[in-house]
Amino acid sequence: MTDKKQGKIRIHSQEKILLAAQDEFISNGYKGATVQSIADLAGLPKANVLYYFKNKENIYHAVLERTLDMWDQGIGDIVYEDGPKVAIEKFVSAKVKMSFNHPKASKIYAMEIIQGAQHLKEFARTYLRQWVRDKSKIFQLWIDEGRMINIEPINLIFIIWSSTQHYADFETQILTIMNRADYEEDDIEQVTQFLTQFILRGLEVK
Amino acid sequence: MTDKKQGKIRIHSQEKILLAAQDEFISNGYKGATVQSIADLAGLPKANVLYYFKNKENIYHAVLERTLDMWDQGIGDIVYEDGPKVAIEKFVSAKVKMSFNHPKASKIYAMEIIQGAQHLKEFARTYLRQWVRDKSKIFQLWIDEGRMINIEPINLIFIIWSSTQHYADFETQILTIMNRADYEEDDIEQVTQFLTQFILRGLEVK
DNA sequence: TTTTATCTTGTTTATTTGGTCAAGAAATTT
DNA sequence: AAATTTCTTGACCAAATAAACAAGATAAAA
Known part of the structure; x- marks a missing residue:
């Protein structure tokens, strides 16, 4: 992402989005996943999700990155x-x-x-x-x-x-x-x- | 599917569609797959694909059925x-x-x-x-x-x-x-x- | 040959979707 | 307190999509 200052709310929202996105991507695959559905699962308006991640691919990349980190540690x-x-x-x-x-x-x-x-x-x-x-x-x-x-x-x-x-x-x-x-x-x-x-x-x- | 008589062309087209569909479903998942894409892969117009299978879910069911048959035999x-x-x-x-x-x-x-x-x-x-x-x-x-x-x-x-x-x-x-x-x-x-x-x-x- | 069933395909429709925008609310900084 | 940045959200749009339709071509049956 960027060098924007990260407030508590930001991190919390991002976290919710990523968890929701993980579920959505598992259920429907990358192409089948919808931003709206991720937003619903996260309990946020779609526009807000896109404020944090700009587009669907960015969300997916963030989810994948976490996954690889986990592979790496665990x-x-x-x-x-x-x-x-x-x-x-x-x-x-x-x-x-x-x-x-x-x-x-x-x-x-x-x-x-x-x-x-x-x-x-x-x-x-x-x-x-x-x-x-x-x-x-x-x-x-x-x-x-x-x-x-x-x-x-x-x-x-x-x-x-x-x-x-x-x-x-x-x-x-x-x-x-x-x-x-x-x-x-x-x-x-x-x-x-x-x-x-x-x-x-x-x-x-x- | 049904009790329609199955001519050579019919079977051949169905076969092409199912093979194309298999690839498409693997690449994009059920929800991400598009009938248009299956049609393109099969080299048929979309309307023709839907003539044989009526809708996306039917195509998927047919693909799954074949898969299970294979599991069973092999x-x-x-x-x-x-x-x-x-x-x-x-x-x-x-x-x-x-x-x-x-x-x-x-x-x-x-x-x-x-x-x-x-x-x-x-x-x-x-x-x-x-x-x-x-x-x-x-x-x-x-x-x-x-x-x-x-x-x-x-x-x-x-x-x-x-x-x-x-x-x-x-x-x-x-x-x-x-x-x-x-x-x-x-x-x-x-x-x-x-x-x-x-x-x-x-x-x-x- | 005539009739009927099967197949083909361009067009159309209604819905969904990714992504933008603008306007304002809330928080942070100065 | 004023100014600035960050965040929130409803409304909007263009593109993509599932599916129906209609009209004709081809093959099969009578």
């Missing part, structure tokens, strides 16, 4: 010193927490990718690609040291991403199948346990 | 007689093939779920829930017989769904990260190998 890190067991425990645990606590961020991200990543090709091409490279190297080291079985590190990364994010993106389906209305506190722990155990078993050197 | 089946090893080999293999050969179907489905499954709540509530129940029972039998480790069958189902579908839904991201333009024939085999091996290791009774 990700936990994979460091060589931890060794494969602890590193994967930490990583899976962080990703599962993310999925259960911020499913909307995950959904926005997933929709972007499915629709062709028009708005964040750059993020994938630079940041993400480098991240995968770095972590693959660490996994490869552990493999060379005989501390985990010999697999393509990238396959491991994908299976962790997919299996953890699934609980956010497919929330609706999972809850329907399990005939439940919402996730519960316990679920985070249960899923984390299962996934870490399962993945670690798959990596064990016999 | 799924391979899990039968008790196969035992865990063969059953999971078959199932994972079928799902991976699906993901690589029909990524668009997977994407449409994923978007529907992410957006709240408005149009296929019924499918999930009935068909899918029953499917999960049936297969869970089979897994539980194998567990009781000591042929695989003791886990919640539903967790296993979710990890297989997510890890296989990932290659379809996140195609764009995966290709970008790997700096490639398209998947190749080999990839299907490679991914199938990895996932079956990995999952079977995770299930092994030591």
